[in-house]
Amino acid sequence: MLAAQRQAEILAAVRRRGVAKVADLAEALGASEVTIRRDIETLAAEGRVRRVHGGAVLPEGASRELPxxxxxxxxxxxxxxxxxxxxxxxxxxxxxxxxxxxxxxxxxxxxxxxxxxxxxxxxxxxxxxxxxxxxxxxxxxxxxxxxxxxxxxxxxxxxxxxxxxxxxxxxxxxxxxxxxxxxxxxHEDGAAAAVRHLHALGHERIALFVRGDTPTAFAVRRGWQDAHTELGLPTAMPPIAGADVPGWPQWTPESARALAADLTANGVTALLCHSDEDALALLQSGLADAFPIPGKLSLVAYDDEFSEFTVPPLTAVSPxxxxxxxxxxxxxxxxxxxxxxxxxxxxxxxxxxxxxxxxxxxxxxxxxxxxxxxx
The missing domain is CATH 3.40.50.2300 (Response regulator)
Structure with missing residues (x-):
C-alpha cells in the first residue's frame, strides 16, 4: 500500500472513532508500527490529526464523523x-x-x-x-x-x-x-465508583468538573454527591461547570492555571473530570505543570475515548x-x-x-x- 493510501486510511479511522491506536492501525493496514508512526507524524505536520501517546486523535475543534x-x-x-x-x-x-x-x-x-x-x-x-x-x-x-x-x-x-x-x-x-x-x-453509579476508588486511596477532598447541564452531566454530578454523602466526605468545592471556565470548551494555559489555582485554594487532591476530552485538553494545556499527576493530583476521566492515549494514561469511567x-x-x-x-x-x-x-x-x-x- 502506498503511503498516501495508508495515510488516507489512518485519517478515515481517526475521523470515525475520534482516536486510533498505532497497534490497531498496523494490524489493519499490514504495516509496521514504525511506518504507522511516520504516517501519523506526516498527518500531524499537516494539521489533520494530533499525535498522542500510542496513536492519533482529531485536532482540537474538529468533530468526529459518523462512518x-x-x-x-x-x-x-x-x-x-x-x-x-x-x-x-x-x-x-x-x-x-x-x-x-x-x-x-x-x-x-x-x-x-x-x-x-x-x-x-x-x-x-x-x-x-x-x-x-x-x-x-x-x-x-x-x-x-x-x-x-x-x-x-x-x-x-x-x-x-x-x-x-x-x-x-x-x-x-x-x-x-x-x-x-x-x-x-x-452514569451516577460510574461517578460514585470513581469517588469510592479515590477515597480508598486516601483522598478526601475530591473535586468535580462537568461539561454543562446535559443529562449525563446531571447524573455524574448526582453520583459524585451521593458518594460524598455515603462516605461522609466533605465537599471540597462546588462542581465546576464548563460555563465557569473562560473560553471553554477550549482549554488554554491560562484557564488550566486558573483551575489549578482554584483546586489548590480548596485543598483538592483528586479530580473527576467529565469528559475525558476535557481531561486530555487540560493535560495538554499544562495542568500537570502545576499538579504532577498522579503525585500531587489524582485524575479520573469520565468516559474512555481518549484516556488510554494520554501521558500518563488516565484511570477512566467507561460507559x-x-x-x-x-x-x-x-x-x-x-x-x-x-x-x-x-x-x-x-x-x-x-x-x-x-x-x-x-x-x-x-x-x-x-x-x-x-x-x-x-x-
Missing part, C-alpha cells in the same frame, strides 16, 4: 425488516458508539436505520422526530437534548408519540416513567456505549413485535402486551496510571 454507513444516507437502503428512527443530540464523540450498536443489531434482523441529529437544539427535536415518522419509521429511539437536574427528560412530546418509543441514555420522570421504556448508562445501543434497539424491536424476548425473529405484529422496561447499564472503572495515594 459513512451510519450517515442519514442509510435511509436509502431497501431493507425488508423494521424501519427504526433515531434522534441523537450529536453525531460525533459519545453517540457514535451507541449508533454503531444500534446498527449492528438492526443488521441482524434486516432492519433499516433513519438518523436525525439535533445538535443539542431542543427546539428542533419535535420537527426532526416527525420527519422520521414521515419517512416511515415504525419505532423510535430518542435521546432528547434536555433534562432536569434529577435526570428526567423535559420534553413531554417524547413520551406521547404514536409509535413504540425507547429512550436512549435518558429516562422519563414522574408519571411518564410508568409508560416509557428506556436504556441508559448508570458500555455499544451495549446500550444494542439493548435499546432490542427493546424497541420487541415492542414492535419484530423480536421475541428470547431474541428470535418474528413478524411485525401487535406487541401491546410487552411490559415497559427500564435498563441501567453499569459503566466500568478502568484503572490506569493517573491515581495514587495523596502526598
Amino acid at each position: 459513512e454507513e451510519l450517515a442519514p444516507a442509510i435511509a436509502q437502503d431497501e431493507a425488508a425488516g423494521p424501519v427504526v428512527g433515531m434522534l441523537v443530540p450529536k453525531s460525533a464523540y459519545y453517540f457514535t458508539g451507541i449508533v454503531e450498536g444500534v446498527r449492528a443489531e438492526l443488521a441482524r434482523v434486516g432492519g433499516r436505520l433513519l438518523l436525525a441529529v439535533s445538535e443539542y437544539s431542543a427546539d428542533r427535536e419535535a420537527d426532526l422526530v416527525h420527519g422520521l415518522l414521515d419517512a416511515g419509521a415504525a419505532g423510535l429511539l430518542l435521546a432528547p437534548a434536555s433534562a432536569d437536574p434529577d435526570g428526567g427528560i423535559v420534553t413531554d412530546w417524547a413520551t406521547s408519540l404514536p409509535v413504540p418509543t425507547v429512550l436512549v441514555e435518558r429516562r422519563a420522570g414522574g408519571a411518564a416513567a410508568a409508560s416509557t421504556s428506556w436504556v441508559r448508562s448508570a 458500555a456505549k455499544r451495549r446500550v445501543g444494542q439493548l435499546a434497539v432490542r427493546t424497541l424491536l420487541e415492542a414492535l413485535g419484530a423480536l421475541s424476548p428470547q431474541g428470535a425473529l418474528g413478524a411485525l405484529g401487535d406487541a401491546s402486551s410487552m411490559p415497559v422496561v427500564h435498563i441501567d447499564v453499569q459503566p466500568r472503572l478502568v484503572l490506569r496510571d493517573s491515581c495514587s495515594a495523596p502526598l
Whole structure:
C-alpha cells in the first residue's frame, strides 16, 4: 500500500472513532508500527490529526464523523425488516458508539436505520422526530437534548408519540416513567465508583468538573454527591461547570492555571473530570505543570475515548456505549413485535402486551496510571 493510501486510511479511522491506536492501525493496514508512526507524524505536520501517546486523535475543534454507513444516507437502503428512527443530540464523540450498536443489531434482523441529529437544539427535536415518522419509521429511539437536574427528560412530546418509543441514555420522570421504556448508562453509579476508588486511596477532598447541564452531566454530578454523602466526605468545592471556565470548551494555559489555582485554594487532591476530552485538553494545556499527576493530583476521566492515549494514561469511567445501543434497539424491536424476548425473529405484529422496561447499564472503572495515594 502506498503511503498516501495508508495515510488516507489512518485519517478515515481517526475521523470515525475520534482516536486510533498505532497497534490497531498496523494490524489493519499490514504495516509496521514504525511506518504507522511516520504516517501519523506526516498527518500531524499537516494539521489533520494530533499525535498522542500510542496513536492519533482529531485536532482540537474538529468533530468526529459518523462512518459513512451510519450517515442519514442509510435511509436509502431497501431493507425488508423494521424501519427504526433515531434522534441523537450529536453525531460525533459519545453517540457514535451507541449508533454503531444500534446498527449492528438492526443488521441482524434486516432492519433499516433513519438518523436525525439535533445538535443539542431542543427546539428542533419535535420537527426532526416527525420527519422520521414521515419517512416511515415504525419505532423510535430518542435521546432528547434536555433534562432536569434529577435526570428526567423535559420534553413531554417524547413520551406521547404514536409509535413504540425507547429512550436512549435518558429516562422519563414522574408519571411518564410508568409508560416509557428506556436504556441508559448508570452514569451516577460510574461517578460514585470513581469517588469510592479515590477515597480508598486516601483522598478526601475530591473535586468535580462537568461539561454543562446535559443529562449525563446531571447524573455524574448526582453520583459524585451521593458518594460524598455515603462516605461522609466533605465537599471540597462546588462542581465546576464548563460555563465557569473562560473560553471553554477550549482549554488554554491560562484557564488550566486558573483551575489549578482554584483546586489548590480548596485543598483538592483528586479530580473527576467529565469528559475525558476535557481531561486530555487540560493535560495538554499544562495542568500537570502545576499538579504532577498522579503525585500531587489524582485524575479520573469520565468516559474512555481518549484516556488510554494520554501521558500518563488516565484511570477512566467507561460507559458500555455499544451495549446500550444494542439493548435499546432490542427493546424497541420487541415492542414492535419484530423480536421475541428470547431474541428470535418474528413478524411485525401487535406487541401491546410487552411490559415497559427500564435498563441501567453499569459503566466500568478502568484503572490506569493517573491515581495514587495523596502526598
